[in-house]
Amino acid sequence: MAWGVLEDKRTPKPAGTVLLDDVIQQMQAMQNATNKSELSHLKRDAKNKHIILQPQPSNSPNDPLNWDFKTKALIIFTLITTMTAVGGILGMLGTAGRILATKYHVDYPTMVKTLSPPAIAANAVALFVASSISAVYGKRLQIFVGVIVIWFNMLAGYFANSLGYYRSLGIVNGLFGAPLELLIAPIITDMIYIHERGRLMALSAVIGVIGGDASHVIAGNIISRLGVKYLYIISFGVLVPFLLAIYFFVRETTFERKSVAEPVIIVGEGKIDITPGTNATVVTPAVNTGSDDKKAPVVMTTEDLGIKASSTCASSSSVKSDESALDVKYTMRQNLVLWRGRLTERSLIKAFFQPFPLMIFPSVLFSTVVNGAFITWTMTSGIITHQVLLYPPYNLKPDTLAYIGLPGSVIGLISSIVAGTLSDWLIKFMAHRNNGVYEPEFRLVMMIPAVLFSTIGFLTLGPLYARHAPVAQLVVTGLLFHLGGPFASSACVTYIFDTMQHTSTEAFVATSLFKHIFMFIATNYVPEWFKQVGPVKCYQTLAILNLVFASLAIPMYIFGKKARGMVARNEFLTKASRAEK
Template structure:
């Protein structure tokens, strides 16, 4: 609920101000993956240039994935304690410096460490960026906006390799880093001058109703049924008197909004903020979300790692630019997944709410998970059989696109569900989801090359298909018993 007496409340910002702020964070997230995951088409060339094996070269992507997950547990407490703005200003500057380092790297080890430092900086948006959706937007907008955010993550891993393939063929892999440095530094300037602090304390808000004619909210941005119109003159007078008794907060100047200091939370300390998210691992919604996100990410990145060594080697013998085209179906899959997991799930949840007498049940966001549960395993089988039997490239392309649907659909649906269930601690919950999914994905990816080499593509990707179905089946008890689970977990004293 927005504060009707404070125009500085992020929920009351103008639509353009919200979108610029959110867009800068999405761009930061996109660029993190653009130059790290985007380097995949160059892996075959890099293995020859630096005399590294296939497994050693894959470290350029596998270790940054681990860092992206682990350091969520560093950045989120820092953002909760010092504010999101100072974190983004520092992290975006560090990301720019890391890409400059990568462009100038003269050894494989230097390039690897530049990617690791970039992942450290980029990990600041994995959970904090998702939490900003709740800072800026209302309940009925969050699913759709979360789809934009998740698509910015996945888009870096698809558009990045697509562009990198042509850059490598035309110039060299270093220009991928130079492009990333230029774009990241421009975005750093946007963050410095146009992204205010979005953290806002709502604990002391007066829970009063406002007249329907009150101009305190932008009607286009206001959520449905947010306010209750007084039914009698006495109620209206009481509400008006209560509103008038609270002084209006002055609007901050642009210079004040650029401050890196926004106060520190009361009754807590930094150590407590570091420890607080960990007990949330016992929440079923969090378990479902991080496991579903982990396998959706791992299977896509596994294809990104493997396809250059398949398509640039005999019998395909493709150039890097042609190899990069495999990311077109991946991009289409991401867009389809984000549309289904965001807009379609939002519309479906609204429809179910109307049928339920206007009562929203968060579990309706999980009903459509059967879609990726069917499409992603089929994509795994198409890619695995395509490589093993040296089928036409279309089999590999279709498989990649189908697997990519899950990378956006599953996190959008499940992370929005987590936010709906545990809104007061959503930043901590999303921190845990984003951190753990990268750690789990790292475990799978660390062994994917030896696994494929020993078991073969058919067995490896067939097993991946089975694992994916099993994890999607975990949604069934959450859907059936979700209401009871939410009521029970609300009584758990796991938050310090």
């Protein structure tokens, strides 16, 4: 049992369990051993030679894993900043809530219900379309087209003259913002190794929310000085540099690399036996159990320890892996090509429906519920804050309300970096003390700070609203959700991509669908419910729901590996997890 994660004796190495740390090499070094480890052929981290790269890169210069740091950083920076801008555009009407409600003679809950749920529903449907298209035609083209359509939609927004018009604008933004929202995380997994993904995954999961909060600062001032319609014409100009950056810097990352077989590993108790020329390595850490009985070895087959192809890629007819040294590096002109035709042999229809059976996978179901809940808490907190502060006794104007969300954006950004960095360090620490074997469940430890911050936030914020506390107290307490959210995202999002090796994008769609369902319910019912039951009862109920959802991490951590083993042995689930043609 590794750190409380129960072993699955029938399937010792289910999908997600990989060898991350070569403890054999370190033991040999300490013993001045002359024989080489059977793992010596595997590629390793440049700085920490004992860290085995997962997934193993090919020898091709066109493999995204082999791209230089500058190229990867530029792609990620471009995508994250673009998502921040798009997220800001999607949420920029938040500070105009009272103005629109007054202008079109509706109350605030009705205004929210009119604008938000249709856009959320459209975005949820578009995620399935974006996932299936990316499985067949790649990612780069979709992102570029999506941002172009949003760009033109901003021009159309200048002429908005009714709530129905604004609702239509939101639906279009939801439809074409889906590729960018969905594909950032798969692109990160295409380029970044398992032990380096944490901070980027945490950041990618919350960057849209951060952008929405930050946009209120600009949007509030524009609304106060120029009016709502000028939000759109200014956004039209702002998107131009992001379009150019996507075209020139964001490459296609779809790539298929061959499996690399690792040797058999037998984990038992007693001594180290490394024999060259054999297909087995015996790793025998001494465990003092207080008994003379020896544990039976756990055998992992060579097939079990094979390093699979990139989780977000299927067979490709145009972006292929060539292990030979003759593979020619793509020119800049080749990298700028938008339309490459069909990149895989997968069926578009099958790819569209594939997320549905994945919803019953234990790891997907857990991440779906928990991550969706925590993102919904952050969004709900913002909606209620606007609902309270726009009306008596606060009566904040849009330009003043604009700055309320800025601290949350800053804290969310810092918390994402801290959560991801801590997560990456933690999995290496735990894997090193688990004979070098990494279990995806190690990521779930990050749920501890997430549930602490969010629960304290719920139990504190309700009474503050009830007694009309000063704005500063409300803002500071609301930051707890921005602190906790990235820790939950770091745990849940990375857990999906580590356990669903071949269909991680489709699994992420399933997760996003439930997140959108939660957000749909929150925007449709929470404002009116908050108005009817009052802040104390509302937040106490949300605190209980938060604890219930977060408590699912305990059985998932303990039995997660057994659940993955069960999936590996089930014919239907195994077939559902494959990227089939």
